[in-house]
Amino acid sequence: MSKRWEEKKKKTRKYKKSSYEYTKWDMFFDMLFWIPELLFWPIRLLILLFRAIGKFLGDIFSFS
Secondary structure, three states, rough: HHHHHHHHHHHHHHHHHHHOOOOOHHHHHHHHHHHHHHHHHHHHHHHHHHHEEEEEHHHHHHHH
């Protein structure tokens, strides 16, 4: 094989092996998507808790 062909083969194999690297931009976008989730998660839990308590109390008083 010619040298040019061997160099091309090495480059493509190297590219395929490390085609995905986690970069700073990937981390930035991950944090950008996760920060709102972490902020609103406790609020959603409280809303669901109050709804469950309200339904439970409503069921208790509807039996009497």
